[in-house]
Amino acid sequence: MRLANILLVDDEVPFVETMTKRLNRRGFEILSAYTGLDALDMLSRHSKIDVVILDVKMSGMDGIQTLEEIKHRFPITEVIMLTGHATVESAIEGMKLGAFDYLMKPCDMEQLISKVESAVQRRRTHEDKIIQARMKEIKSWQA
Numbered sequence: 001m002r003l004a005n006i007l008l009v010d011d012e013v014p015f016v017e018t019m020t021k022r023l024n025r026r027g028f029e030i031l032s033a034y035t036g037l038d039a040l041d042m043l044s045r046h047s048k049i050d051v052v053i054l055d056v057k058m059s060g061m062d063g064i065q066t067l068e069e070i071k072h073r074f075p076i077t078e079v080i081m082l083t084g085h086a087t088v089e090s091a092i093e094g095m096k097l098g099a100f101d102y103l104m105k106p107c108d109m110e111q112l113i114s115k116v117e118s119a120v121q122r123r124r125t126h127e128d129k130i131i132q133a134r135m136k137e138i139k140s141w142q143a
């Protein structure tokens with residue numbers, strides 16, 4: 001399996017730095033963004049991003065708005081929401097809007113990694129199905 005590419009989006013810089021180091025150590029390629037707009041910009045420039053880990057509570061464009069835009073523009077990108085106790089409702093709303101899952105802060109690393117791995121798997125399965133559908137289409141032209 002090729003290395004998974006993860007985009008970590010959170011407005012707390014020290015949190016992003018710590019998590020990036022931890023996830024790097026576990027073999028993930030991490031890109032980071034500190035705002036929703038930066039995240040969208042990253043996604044438009046890096047088509048290889050498999051999964052986005054997205055903070056719910058951010059100033060400016062919040063996590064829910066960012067999620068909606070991601071699902072609209074990059075529909076097969078899987079999103080895991082990060083939430084605090086105060087924003088659990090938002091995380092649940094996020095699930096309705098197509099988030100893969102959510103996780104409470106402070107993050108349990110094992111839980112996060114297990115969710116990320118499942119999300120990567122789902123993204124890969126989805127990509128494979130799209131490739132298969134395209135191949136069928138090409139074969140039907142040749143027939």
Ligand SMILES: [Mg+2]
Nearest residue numbers: 011055057058
């Ligand atoms: Mg935040």
